[in-house]
Amino acid sequence: MVYGIQFLISAAAVFGVIKISRALSLYDIQDGRRMHKGKIPRLGGLGIFLGFAAGVVICLLSGTGSALRSDSRFWxxxxxxVIVxxxxxxxDLKPVPARYKLVIQLAAALLVCAAGFRFDRISFAPLNFSLDFGIFSWPLTVLWIAGLINVINMFDGLDGLAGTTSVIALLVYTVFFYRADFADGFLLCSLLIVPVTAFLLFNLPFPKARIFMGDSGSNFLGFMLAVLPLVRETPVSPAVVPVWYAATVLVFPVCDFIAAVWRRLREHRSIMSPDFSHLHHKLVAMGFSQRQTLLLLVVLQSAVAALVLTSLLSGGTAALTILLAIWLIAILFFTVIHINKNLHFRGSDS
Structure with missing residues (x-):
């Protein structure tokens, strides 16, 4: 019942944002690196956030979620x-310089650390491996949060891509929380899945997107995807969603981000400067339609999610082997796409 009401509120919020954006002419910028045509609102993140907030309020009023009511860390x-x-x-309304956005993201990450949600150690239970971070706990956590915010932001370049990527990752998170019997973590994931799913009704390119999530949506989702693996019952409890698994289920956007940073450093450009060489751009340049590109990446990321869960259930060296195989295959995939894209352009020039 809670999720049903939240879904209706979320869908209504996104629909309302579309109407208001059109009335106020709040459309996404059209330039050489954008892949869409026509005037499309970009404030979908507001609908996602309002839907999530509505879910939190419903839980508070219905008495669901003990941590949301009593644990100040969660607030x-x-x-x-909210800051992110x-x-x-x-x-989304008026461009903010990248350096200012980064400073605010770092400040929000520090607030999360101050609340007690941070990487105190990294462990891999199947091999009984554990390493305490000590004084590096705070900077590593801040780097993880700020990094993943920008990972999702950069991956949000194709209708439906960031939304479906987030839902797939969140579904994997829910399995971890369910297996650990951590109801509050499961609840937070579910409260986020619902509004993103409602948003996708208007964002998927079937026949075409009616709204984009904008930076408000991609930053919010990136932040939540980063902090949910940090959520645990007490500050000394082990991580429910180990960072190994969280990073692996997001292997495609993470690899795309690393490739973008390397490409821009190599070309002596700012790492925050936009370009037209992300994974989805390359696939479209190779001849895939935008819908085909989306479907391909959804299938690949769903396969990764299934393999991550298989690793979780396997244990021992098999779990590590599966995770390493995912990364190796993803890196190989990126390499092949990069080479094919270059060959495609050379063939076109000749």
Whole structure:
């Protein structure tokens, strides 16, 4: 019942944002690196955020979610989420310099650390491996959060891509929380899946997207995908979603981000400068339609999610082997796409 009501509110919020955006002519910028045609609103992140907030309020009123009612750590986490969303929302209305956005993202990440949600150690249970981070706990956590915010932001370049990527990752997170019997973590994931799913009704390219999530949506989702693996019952409890698994289920956007940073450093450009060489751009340049590109990446990411869960259930060296295989295959895939894209352009020039 809670999720049903939240879904209706979320869908209504996204629909309302579309109407208001059109009335106020709040459309996405059209330039050489954009893949869409026509005037399309870009404030879908507001609908996602309002849907999530509605879910939190419903839970508070219905008495669902003990941590949301009594644990101040979760309220600090949600306050940081509001800061990240608000910064993205302002950026959607009027561009904010990248350095200012980064400073705010780092500040929000520090707030999460202060709340007690951070990487104190990294462990891999199947091999009984554990390493304490000590004094590096805070900087590594801040780097993870700020990094993943920008990972999802850069991957949001194709209708439906960031939304479907987030839902797939969140579904994997819910399995981890369910297996650990951590109801509050499961609830937070579910409360986020619902509004993103409602948003996708208007964002998927079937026949075409009616709204984009904008920086407000991609930043908010990136932040939540980063902090949910940090959520645990007490500050000393082990991580429910180990960072190994969280990073692996997002292997395609993470690899795309690393490739983009390397490409821009090699070309002596700012790592925050936009370009037309992300994975989805290359696939479209090779001849795939935007819908085909989306479907291909959804299938690949779903396969990765299934393999991550298989690794979780396997244990021992098999779990490590599966995770390493995912990364090796992803790197090989990126390499092949890069080479094929270059060969395609050379063939076109000749």
């Amino acid at each position: 600090l986490l949600l306050a940081a989420a 969303f608000a910064t993205g929302f302002v950026d």
